[in-house]
Amino acid sequence: MEPIRTIRSKTVVLPFDDIDTDQIIPARFLTTTTKDGLGQHLFSNWRYADDGTPRPDFALNRPEAKGATILVAGRNFGCGSSREHAPWALVDYGFRAVISSEFADIFRNNALKNGLVPVTVDDETHRWLLEHEGAEVTVDLESTTVELPTGRRVQFPIERFSRYCLMNGLDQLGFLLEQEDAIAEYERRHVA
Amino acid sequence: MPLERDMQPRSLFEKVWDAHVVRPETDDTPAVLYIDLHLVHEVTSPQAFDMLRARGLRVRRPDLTLATMDHSTPTVPIKSLKDIEVVSEPAAAKQIRQLEANCKEFGIELRGFFSGQRGVVHVIGPELGATQPGKTIVCGDSHTSTHGAFGALAFGIGTTEVGHVLATQCLLQRKPKTLAIELAGRPGPGVTAKDLILRIIGTIGVAGGTGHVIEYRGEAISALSMEQRMTVCNMSIEAGARAGMIAPDDVTYEYMAGRPLAPKGKDWDAALERWRKLPSDPGARFDREVRIDVSRLAPMVTFGTNPGMVVEIDQPVPESGDIAFKKALDYMRVEAGKPLLGTPVDVVFIGSCTNGRLGDIRDAARILKGRKVADNVRLLVVPGSDQTKREAEAEGLDEIIRAAGGEWREPGCSMCIGMNGDIVPPGKLAVSTSNRNFEGRQGPGARTILASPITAAAAAVKGVVADPRELLG
Ligand code: SF4
Numbered sequence: 001m002e003p004i005r006t007i008r009s010k011t012v013v014l015p016f017d018d019i020d021t022d023q024i025i026p027a028r029f030l031t032t033t034t035k036d037g038l039g040q041h042l043f044s045n046w047r048y049a050d051d052g053t054p055r056p057d058f059a060l061n062r063p064e065a066k067g068a069t070i071l072v073a074g075r076n077f078g079c080g081s082s083r084e085h086a087p088w089a090l091v092d093y094g095f096r097a098v099i100s101s102e103f104a105d106i107f108r109n110n111a112l113k114n115g116l117v118p119v120t121v122d123d124e125t126h127r128w129l130l131e132h133e134g135a136e137v138t139v140d141l142e143s144t145t146v147e148l149p150t151g152r153r154v155q156f157p158i159e160r161f162s163r164y165c166l167m168n169g170l171d172q173l174g175f176l177l178e179q180e181d182a183i184a185e186y187e188r189r190h191v192a
Numbered sequence: 193m194p195l196e197r198d199m200q201p202r203s204l205f206e207k208v209w210d211a212h213v214v215r216p217e218t219d220d221t222p223a224v225l226y227i228d229l230h231l232v233h234e235v236t237s238p239q240a241f242d243m244l245r246a247r248g249l250r251v252r253r254p255d256l257t258l259a260t261m262d263h264s265t266p267t268v269p270i271k272s273l274k275d276i277e278v279v280s281e282p283a284a285a286k287q288i289r290q291l292e293a294n295c296k297e298f299g300i301e302l303r304g305f306f307s308g309q310r311g312v313v314h315v316i317g318p319e320l321g322a323t324q325p326g327k328t329i330v331c332g333d334s335h336t337s338t339h340g341a342f343g344a345l346a347f348g349i350g351t352t353e354v355g356h357v358l359a360t361q362c363l364l365q366r367k368p369k370t371l372a373i374e375l376a377g378r379p380g381p382g383v384t385a386k387d388l389i390l391r392i393i394g395t396i397g398v399a400g401g402t403g404h405v406i407e408y409r410g411e412a413i414s415a416l417s418m419e420q421r422m423t424v425c426n427m428s429i430e431a432g433a434r435a436g437m438i439a440p441d442d443v444t445y446e447y448m449a450g451r452p453l454a455p456k457g458k459d460w461d462a463a464l465e466r467w468r469k470l471p472s473d474p475g476a477r478f479d480r481e482v483r484i485d486v487s488r489l490a491p492m493v494t495f496g497t498n499p500g501m502v503v504e505i506d507q508p509v510p511e512s513g514d515i516a517f518k519k520a521l522d523y524m525r526v527e528a529g530k531p532l533l534g535t536p537v538d539v540v541f542i543g544s545c546t547n548g549r550l551g552d553i554r555d556a557a558r559i560l561k562g563r564k565v566a567d568n569v570r571l572l573v574v575p576g577s578d579q580t581k582r583e584a585e586a587e588g589l590d591e592i593i594r595a596a597g598g599e600w601r602e603p604g605c606s607m608c609i610g611m612n613g614d615i616v617p618p619g620k621l622a623v624s625t626s627n628r629n630f631e632g633r634q635g636p637g638a639r640t641i642l643a644s645p646i647t648a649a650a651a652a653v654k655g656v657v658a659d660p661r662e663l664l665g
Binding site: 015016017018020022023026027028030031032033034035045050074075076079080081082083084087102104105106109110113114159160161164171172173175176177179180182183186187190 | 353
């Protein structure tokens with residue numbers, strides 16, 4: 001995985017609360033056995049008309065959205081299923097961070113393992129971002145801050161180990177594999 | 193000398209958590225948590241097995257891994273595995289074949305076709321006796337919370353974590369917070385476990401449990417059967433919770449005794465002794481507590497596009513100026529200020545890991561017996577597992593369903609997720625016993641009302657959303 005330190009981009013905004021994983025990547029695309037190519041199906045039901053043509057009014061299809069790597073979404077983003085296909089699709093499409101006022105637990109976990117930074121901000125910052133689509137925003141992992149073009153800088157919480165892995169491009173399995181002795185010892189004394 | 197920690201009253205969750213910490217969490221690193229049972233299915237595992245292959249790793253504990261196929265499997269009968277290629281989409285068939293190959297390569301026993309033990313992963317775990325109090329249980333599936341009904345700590349994980357558990361039998365976890373939900377009072381006839389959990393989600397909201405493990409308690413919970421407790425815990429994730437748990441008691445032990453993978457003889461006695469220590473100590477602290485009186489609860493139905501948008505069946509759909517709320521009502525073609533009663537229904541689905549167990553099918557059959565499914569309705573009843581199917585057939589429930597004009601299908605997730613070809617057509621309205629009414633969940637453009645099996649069966653008979661209490665004899 002590529003190490004991530006700073007993400008600087010204009011934003012795309014999906015202003016709805018409770019965007020669930022079935023909207024991010026509908027179940028019919030889950031029959032895949034790889035991680036690749038899911039970006040084309042991201043938000044499929046909202047993004048394409050029944051005949052498969054892009055809906056011009058959907059945020060991702062507007063010309064201004066091109067090249068944006070930061071998504072701003074309503075509260076409780078990623079609720080629903082545990083499908084890691086959701087962050088895979090977001091990353092494959094090109095997103096590097098999602099900003100919201102709250103994330104569903106499993107989505108947040110999955111995002112952190114795939115180089116997608118879930119950025120939780122306070123309600124006021126969130127409202128500003130929802131109202132200013134296209135704003136140039138900087139997400140910085142070193143200082144764990146988001147900076148708005150107004151100069152406002154706010155901290156965001158991120159689990160320390162996940163942050164360390166993201167900044168160093170490490171996956172978390174390596175750490176677990178190093179615990180072999182402790183795991184074996186646990187297995188000796190544990191009755192299920 | 194007992195440690196000081198042991199003197200503090202602890203909750204059920206804390207006891208199970210503490211017993212599985214291989215390495216405690218620090219500021220810099222999460223806890224290493226040991227997993228007792230890993231459930232695997234075809235949709236969220238292929239990329240995890242690929243990762244093992246890429247790094248030359250084995251499955252550490254195939255004996256603690258239980259695999260089945262359920263999401264993309266057909267619900268029409270097949271005679272041999274070759275038929276899957278005919279009845280399924282190529283991608284779905286490939287996924288099924290791939291799980292078989294992966295299980296073979298990594299030495300995992302697969303409860304596959306013709307094993308007699310296949311089914312929705314959260315139905316077969318308890319049926320086989322693999323789900324036990326005090327265990328940590330994970331699966332690449334958010335409804336793993338179901339198994340918490342036994343006093344297990346059970347939660348859904350992503351595919352990367354599936355790989356972590358396959359390789360190390362452990363997960364990296366930060367300790368979640370706890371939320372006690374007490375249900376006071378006993379609801380009247382026609383009000384089921386599904387109605388209780390829909391009420392809970394409506395009360396605390398779809399993000400109300402985020403970051404928390406819920407313990408359900410109180411009179412209305414203790415009175416439930418194991419199957420009904422599973423229905424409640426199943427939908428913990430719909431309230432955003434990490435997991436849902438219910439303290440084990442005699443109802444739990446009675447359900448488990450004699451199941452193929454449950455402990456036997458002396459081991460059973462020893463296990464019982466351990467399990468009886470699991471319930472939360474008096475005075476155990478929770479980060480939050482919520483109390484809901486359910487004594488006057490009516491059957492519940494959802495009216496919107498998330499499971500928190502619920503209303504008592506005879507009450508009007510609420511009004512709100514919120515844009516997401518309006519968008520949901522537009523999608524559902526539902527009017528605020530009017531009850532859903534009398535709304536014409538196109539499809540009724542009875543099944544899923546929420547309500548696809550024997551008791552659910554019995555409930556539906558009670559309503560369907562001697563009646564006919566309305567002409568405008570397609571009724572699909574899908575048992576949760578091979579075993580559920582056999583047991584239902586032994587009681588003649590399949591006959592009742594067929595005689596009413598319903599379809600009796602092979603086990604699987606089916607129309608809960610619409611990955612196997614069983615879908616609700618665009619624009620059509622379904623009353624479903626599953627757990628998610630998200631836009632397009634049951635097929636592109638499909639509209640879903642979540643309800644209990646008796647409410648769903650009543651809709652099938654009446655052809656419209658109907659109060660099941662009027663049909664209970
Ligand atoms: S029945 Fe539905 S919710 Fe349950 S595991 Fe299958 S797809 Fe998921």
